[in-house]
Amino acid sequence: MSYGLLKGKKGIIFGALDANSIAWKAAEKCHEEGAEFILTNAPVALRMGELNGLAEKTGSEVVGADATSMEDLSNLFDRAIEKFGKIDFVLHSIGMSINVRKGKHYTDMDYNFLTKGWDISAVSFHKVMKTAWDKDAMKEWGSILALTYIAAQRTFPDYNDMADNKAYLESITRSFGYFWGKEKNVRVNTISQSPTPTTAGQGVKGFGGFMKFADEMSPLGNATAEDCANYIVAMFSDLTKKVTMQNLYNDGGYNNTGVSEKVAERFI
Ligand SMILES: NC(=O)c1ccc[n+]([C@@H]2O[C@H](COP(=O)([O-])OP(=O)(O)OC[C@H]3O[C@@H](n4cnc5c(N)ncnc54)[C@H](O)[C@@H]3O)[C@@H](O)[C@H]2O)c1
Numbered sequence: 001m002s003y004g005l006l007k008g009k010k011g012i013i014f015g016a017l018d019a020n021s022i023a024w025k026a027a028e029k030c031h032e033e034g035a036e037f038i039l040t041n042a043p044v045a046l047r048m049g050e051l052n053g054l055a056e057k058t059g060s061e062v063v064g065a066d067a068t069s070m071e072d073l074s075n076l077f078d079r080a081i082e083k084f085g086k087i088d089f090v091l092h093s094i095g096m097s098i099n100v101r102k103g104k105h106y107t108d109m110d111y112n113f114l115t116k117g118w119d120i121s122a123v124s125f126h127k128v129m130k131t132a133w134d135k136d137a138m139k140e141w142g143s144i145l146a147l148t149y150i151a152a153q154r155t156f157p158d159y160n161d162m163a164d165n166k167a168y169l170e171s172i173t174r175s176f177g178y179f180w181g182k183e184k185n186v187r188v189n190t191i192s193q194s195p196t197p198t199t200a201g202q203g204v205k206g207f208g209g210f211m212k213f214a215d216e217m218s219p220l221g222n223a224t225a226e227d228c229a230n231y232i233v234a235m236f237s238d239l240t241k242k243v244t245m246q247n248l249y250n251d252g253g254y255n256n257t258g259v260s261e262k263v264a265e266r267f268i
Pocket of ligand 1: 014120147148198
């Protein structure tokens with residue numbers, strides 16, 4: 001069902017890789033709700049070719065950009081401004097740890113991998129916002145969002161250096177969010193999503209186990225990628241204008257649950 005919540009709104013969506021991606025579902029929902037946007041991903045992801053199908057379905061243009069490259073981001077925002085004028089929303093749905101990918105244990109961290117993953121997963125959010133800031137690309141009462149995970153607050157041993165990257169990402173959200181609010185009337189938030197079976201999610205060792213555990217711990221069960229897409233629409237809509245500098249849990253209540261009966265029963 002469409003409510004037309006994003007009618008007339010324009011934006012940029014980073015990070016749709018395939019139909020499982022959270023950004024993919026978000027793009028579909030934003031389109032259903034009346035938004036127009038540019039879809040972007042790293043050149044290596046574009047070579048997979050899947051994004052073209054989403055672009056066709058949503059009437060969007062695809063512009064490649066490595067989110068760690070200031071030059072790519074500058075070109076991307078120039079194109080968005082040329083096409084739309086100032087924009088209303090940005091979704092940063094990007095994450096990658098080379099240490100996770102290469103199976104390096106947290107206690108045996110490769111620091112070159114760490115630096116690269118930190119740049120992709122956390123600093124890129126600052127780079128995206130700085131590019132938008134320098135170009136004065138955001139409309140007043142616009143909304144900037146990134147996706148995060150509760151490993152920034154609690155220890156999940158196999159989440160590795162992504163936990164630290166997410167903590168940094170959430171801190172950037174508050175720090176830059178202050179200036180966006182004060183000087184531009186733009187809000188900046190993160191959504192902390194349940195474990196979700198995507199390429200990035202499934203790269204984490206033992207993912208199936210902790211996805212099931214989270215589901216049994218959460219009074220409402222895990223939030224799906226589609227649930228997340230709906231929340232993203234709400235955060236881009238005019239119904240959430242004064243929400244900023246927040247880490248917003250979309251996790252079925254997991255973050256506030258000490259233990260559920262379902263999980264406890266296993267130990268009786
Ligand atoms: N899947 C989960 O369990 C889960 C839970 C909480 C938060 N998140 C977060 O959601 C976001 C989206 O991930 P997802 O689960 O949809 O997985 P995904 O693998 O579909 O998306 C990750 C995206 O990051 C992109 N990316 C990687 N390096 C990039 C670069 N240098 N420049 C631009 N883009 C780059 C990838 O191409 C991909 O599209 C990430 O921030 C992730 O950490 C995921």
